[in-house]
Amino acid sequence: MSDKTQIPYKIYLAEEEMPAAWYNVRADMKKKPAPLLNPGTLKPCTAEELEHVFCKELVAQELNDKDPYIEIPEEIRNFYKMYRPSPLVRAYCLEKQLDTPAHIYYKFEGNNTSGSHKLNSAIAQAYYAKKQGLKGITTETGAGQWGTALSMACSYFGLDCIVYMVKCSYEQKPFRREVIRTYGAKAIPSPSMETNIGRKMNEEFPGTTGSLGCAISEAVEHATTHEGYRYVLGSVLNQVLLHQSVIGLETQTALKKYGIKADMIIGCAGGGSNLGGLISPFVGEMLRNEAKYQIIAVEPASCPSLTRGVYTYDFCDTGKVCPIQKMYTLGSSFMPSPNHAGGLRYHGMSCIVSELYNQGLIQARAVEQTEVFKAAEQFARIEGILPAPESSHAIKVAIDEALKCKQTGESKNIVFGLTGTGYFDMKAYEAFNDGKMSDYIPTDADIKKSTDAIPKFNVNF
Amino acid sequence: MSDKTQIPYKIYLAEEEMPAAWYNVRADMKKKPAPLLNPGTLKPCTAEELEHVFCKELVAQELNDKDPYIEIPEEIRNFYKMYRPSPLVRAYCLEKQLDTPAHIYYKFEGNNTSGSHKLNSAIAQAYYAKKQGLKGITTETGAGQWGTALSMACSYFGLDCIVYMVKCSYEQKPFRREVIRTYGAKAIPSPSMETNIGRKMNEEFPGTTGSLGCAISEAVEHATTHEGYRYVLGSVLNQVLLHQSVIGLETQTALKKYGIKADMIIGCAGGGSNLGGLISPFVGEMLRNEAKYQIIAVEPASCPSLTRGVYTYDFCDTGKVCPIQKMYTLGSSFMPSPNHAGGLRYHGMSCIVSELYNQGLIQARAVEQTEVFKAAEQFARIEGILPAPESSHAIKVAIDEALKCKQTGESKNIVFGLTGTGYFDMKAYEAFNDGKMSDYIPTDADIKKSTDAIPKFNVNF
Numbered sequence: 001m002s003d004k005t006q007i008p009y010k011i012y013l014a015e016e017e018m019p020a021a022w023y024n025v026r027a028d029m030k031k032k033p034a035p036l037l038n039p040g041t042l043k044p045c046t047a048e049e050l051e052h053v054f055c056k057e058l059v060a061q062e063l064n065d066k067d068p069y070i071e072i073p074e075e076i077r078n079f080y081k082m083y084r085p086s087p088l089v090r091a092y093c094l095e096k097q098l099d100t101p102a103h104i105y106y107k108f109e110g111n112n113t114s115g116s117h118k119l120n121s122a123i124a125q126a127y128y129a130k131k132q133g134l135k136g137i138t139t140e141t142g143a144g145q146w147g148t149a150l151s152m153a154c155s156y157f158g159l160d161c162i163v164y165m166v167k168c169s170y171e172q173k174p175f176r177r178e179v180i181r182t183y184g185a186k187a188i189p190s191p192s193m194e195t196n197i198g199r200k201m202n203e204e205f206p207g208t209t210g211s212l213g214c215a216i217s218e219a220v221e222h223a224t225t226h227e228g229y230r231y232v233l234g235s236v237l238n239q240v241l242l243h244q245s246v247i248g249l250e251t252q253t254a255l256k257k258y259g260i261k262a263d264m265i266i267g268c269a270g271g272g273s274n275l276g277g278l279i280s281p282f283v284g285e286m287l288r289n290e291a292k293y294q295i296i297a298v299e300p301a302s303c304p305s306l307t308r309g310v311y312t313y314d315f316c317d318t319g320k321v322c323p324i325q326k327m328y329t330l331g332s333s334f335m336p337s338p339n340h341a342g343g344l345r346y347h348g349m350s351c352i353v354s355e356l357y358n359q360g361l362i363q364a365r366a367v368e369q370t371e372v373f374k375a376a377e378q379f380a381r382i383e384g385i386l387p388a389p390e391s392s393h394a395i396k397v398a399i400d401e402a403l404k405c406k407q408t409g410e411s412k413n414i415v416f417g418l419t420g421t422g423y424f425d426m427k428a429y430e431a432f433n434d435g436k437m438s439d440y441i442p443t444d445a446d447i448k449k450s451t452d453a454i455p456k457f458n459v460n461f
Numbered sequence: 462m463s464d465k466t467q468i469p470y471k472i473y474l475a476e477e478e479m480p481a482a483w484y485n486v487r488a489d490m491k492k493k494p495a496p497l498l499n500p501g502t503l504k505p506c507t508a509e510e511l512e513h514v515f516c517k518e519l520v521a522q523e524l525n526d527k528d529p530y531i532e533i534p535e536e537i538r539n540f541y542k543m544y545r546p547s548p549l550v551r552a553y554c555l556e557k558q559l560d561t562p563a564h565i566y567y568k569f570e571g572n573n574t575s576g577s578h579k580l581n582s583a584i585a586q587a588y589y590a591k592k593q594g595l596k597g598i599t600t601e602t603g604a605g606q607w608g609t610a611l612s613m614a615c616s617y618f619g620l621d622c623i624v625y626m627v628k629c630s631y632e633q634k635p636f637r638r639e640v641i642r643t644y645g646a647k648a649i650p651s652p653s654m655e656t657n658i659g660r661k662m663n664e665e666f667p668g669t670t671g672s673l674g675c676a677i678s679e680a681v682e683h684a685t686t687h688e689g690y691r692y693v694l695g696s697v698l699n700q701v702l703l704h705q706s707v708i709g710l711e712t713q714t715a716l717k718k719y720g721i722k723a724d725m726i727i728g729c730a731g732g733g734s735n736l737g738g739l740i741s742p743f744v745g746e747m748l749r750n751e752a753k754y755q756i757i758a759v760e761p762a763s764c765p766s767l768t769r770g771v772y773t774y775d776f777c778d779t780g781k782v783c784p785i786q787k788m789y790t791l792g793s794s795f796m797p798s799p800n801h802a803g804g805l806r807y808h809g810m811s812c813i814v815s816e817l818y819n820q821g822l823i824q825a826r827a828v829e830q831t832e833v834f835k836a837a838e839q840f841a842r843i844e845g846i847l848p849a850p851e852s853s854h855a856i857k858v859a860i861d862e863a864l865k866c867k868q869t870g871e872s873k874n875i876v877f878g879l880t881g882t883g884y885f886d887m888k889a890y891e892a893f894n895d896g897k898m899s900d901y902i903p904t905d906a907d908i909k910k911s912t913d914a915i916p917k918f919n920v921n922f
Binding site for chain 2: 008009010012014015078079081082083089092093111112113115152155156174175178179181182183184377380381382383384385386421423424426427429430432433
């Protein structure tokens with residue numbers, strides 16, 4: 001069914017076409033991602049160890065690399081129905097403007113109050129916490145997207161939600177903080193006086209505006225020192241990619257419904273939650289030799305973990321309180337330049353995405369932020385949606401690829417993930433609108449410095 | 462088809478089920494709304510007079526009270542397809558929480574970057590301006606919702622877009638200003654130095670932070686003194702209600718598709734654009750004696766034009782540069798208390814809505830803002846969507862009515878309009894979260910003062 005007129009602007013699935021199970025790509029991988037290790041013993045983390053920090057069922061999902069499908073509980077499916085299925089949109093107007101023979105589709109995850117795909121995993125994590133009979137969960141948030149999603153999920157299940165929010169965001173980005181508060185969650189500026197590590201940071205660095213690393217450490221400390229609390233995380237982990245597979249599964253169903261075969265699948269990559277979720281079912285087809293796709297992970301040139309990092313065991317957090325993981329990493333001491341406004345600032349990458357990249361199943365591309373914002377502006381003006389800076393990394397490469405098709409005359413089907421909206425990112429857009437945005441690419445010396453600082457863990461994976 | 466399980470959470474229409482024509486309720490009204498008058502001659506405005514200010518085809522629509530259906534041009538239908546049809550959502554979770562036998566539905570217009578229904582008319586007005594070969598259009602905006610929608614529409618058609626933005630909003634609400642700029646429109650703080658009236662205001666009141674009335678006057682002056690420009694308005698006018706009828710038409714089709722008969726239709730009312738658009742097709746059924754509905758317009762107690770205003774000819778704008786219109790009005794000098802954060806601050810009301818109210822076809826109810834924000838918070842927490850303060854007026858009454866059904870045991874079908882999201886209204890939510898929000902109801906003396914100030918126009922309508 002390739003006749004253009006038969007494909008609507010927005011392909012919506014019916015509720016009964018929504019996935020009933022998440023897809024666990026690890027089950028189909030012959031060479032599995034390396035396990036999380038206890039940094040003390042350098043042995044794979046046991047379920048028991050992880051259950052001090054994370055909810056029991058989520059630990060089981062984290063460690064499960066056998067079952068290809070894990071049923072989505074009915075309560076979660078019902079919540080999904082409030083904002084899913086998300087549309088797969090045919091970018092007719094963008095295609096016309098680019099004058100390309102390519103067909104461009106985007107899976108839009110921004111039509112919910114959290115403004116992004118993060119809600120897909122937040123609701124699952126809150127559900128399992130509730131099921132375990134916990135009082136509440138703790139997390140950290142930088143700009144606030146994940147914190148917002150989690151506050152929504154906890155409010156729905158009546159769970160206490162403690163969000164350690166990096167102090168500079170708490171003070172300078174009051175909008176997301178207020179969304180979090182409106183959903184009844186407690187937003188605490190980090191470093192706080194509520195934890196040992198927070199008090200220590202405030203004492204050692206008076207007036208500090210915090211860091212994500214410190215906020216993680218505070219959230220973990222809060223969870224492990226309060227009865228009935230566990231810590232949750234919005235990206236990087238296997239469980240998160242599992243929950244996010246709803247994105248890819250819906251995309252797959254929508255494409256099949258209209259007989260469309262994707263040639264290329266593009267997603268932005270920070271910690272890997274969106275990318276992993278979008279591509280997993282398609283990678284599964286490749287692993288089972290059912291299809292072939294060109295898959296491109298797009299990352300910022302200022303934080304290029306896949307394209308310039310090393311593949312090794314490293315700390316997941318700058319505070320070094322979490323298990324270590326084998327991944328493409330710039331080193332946990334790596335910090336993107338302060339002028340970086342485009343998100344995706346994580347020093348490492350999901351171990352699933354890392355291993356797929358290592359096996360050559362996916363490609364990676366790094367793009368500079370002024371080009372990303374140009375693409376964002378172009379997209380907003382012609383497709384109506386104001387994209388999040390993170391999502392705009394995928395837009396940039398989708399446009400590049402569509403223009404290549406114009407050169408070659410190929411009418412490829414390009415699918416990309418539009419992870420969210422940029423309504424709370426207007427300070428970054430303001431810098432772009434004012435011509436005050438610049439690019440920064442770390443030097444080889446910068447990267448050598450932070451990757452050399454990764455401890456040489458003596459492990460055999 | 463009343464079986465609960467058969468109705469999905471979100472009813473989406475297929476593209477081919479979207480309306481091909483707008484519905485013009487005036488055609489079915491036996492007693493028509495009174496015409497716009499030239500304040501100088503006190504005679505009905507002619508098309509020629511209005512065409513100095515407004516686009517030609519929009520003037521024709523403004524004056525057309527004969528044709529029940531006006532075809533939606535294909536270009537506009539195509540743009541609609543990028544963000545419409547909007548879902549009619551069954552509020553299952555809210556119903557469960559309220560433990561009500563009522564069935565609650567809401568038509569959600571917030572899934573687009575303008576964040577509200579305003580885009581429905583913005584794209585139509587931009588289209589006709591483009592078709593007329595104009596260079597651009599001018600408008601005013603307060604908080605920026607309409608300005609955002611218009612900038613999106615103009616960007617799509619490659620039209621110049623000049624938005625006079627009340628200075629205090631321009632400075633204190635930089636986010637919407639940046640959205641407007643991202644769409645390539647020019648946002649000018651009002652009073653500006655670009656118009657005679659702006660210069661005069663700046664001279665007479667140095668340091669003034671502006672008013673909507675002044676911004677309207679500047680936008681009209683800009684349009685009438687620049688070759689190839691016209692002025693456009695986002696509410697109140699007949700043409701705007703006509704375009705907004707897509708809301709009601711889609712709602713009607715969605716209800717019919719599932720065999721649902723609405724008992725009650727609830728909408729918030731500021732200038733009347735959303736309410737008029739939502740209810741028009743249903744009022745049409747009532748006028749043609751095909752059905753009966755209870756229709757409730759909800760307005761803020763701090764700006765109660767329908768419930769406490771007078772029905773008379775008055776100026777539409779505080780600057781008194783526009784034609785006069787017969788409507789329920791508090792007088793153009795009326796200003797809601799500065800502590801009013803809930804939107805819907807217009808002193809008057811669409812003349813169509815006014816006449817329907819005068820004929821007893823619709824009811825009106827005024828609600829206080831702390832109650833509105835309580836309802837907003839409750840709705841956000843259980844239904845996921847963070848509503849605009851304006852929309853939350855309708856939520857408040859929908860909840861009240863659902864609770865009445867709990868008392869009486871009636872399972873009424875309650876339909877309300879959820880006009881938009883509150884992402885750019887977090888300052889108001891912050892005041893509510895901090896317990897710093899208060900109510901203010903104007904005294905009878907306040908209202909007498911501003912209604913007494915309405916000139917006694919010697920007209921016979």
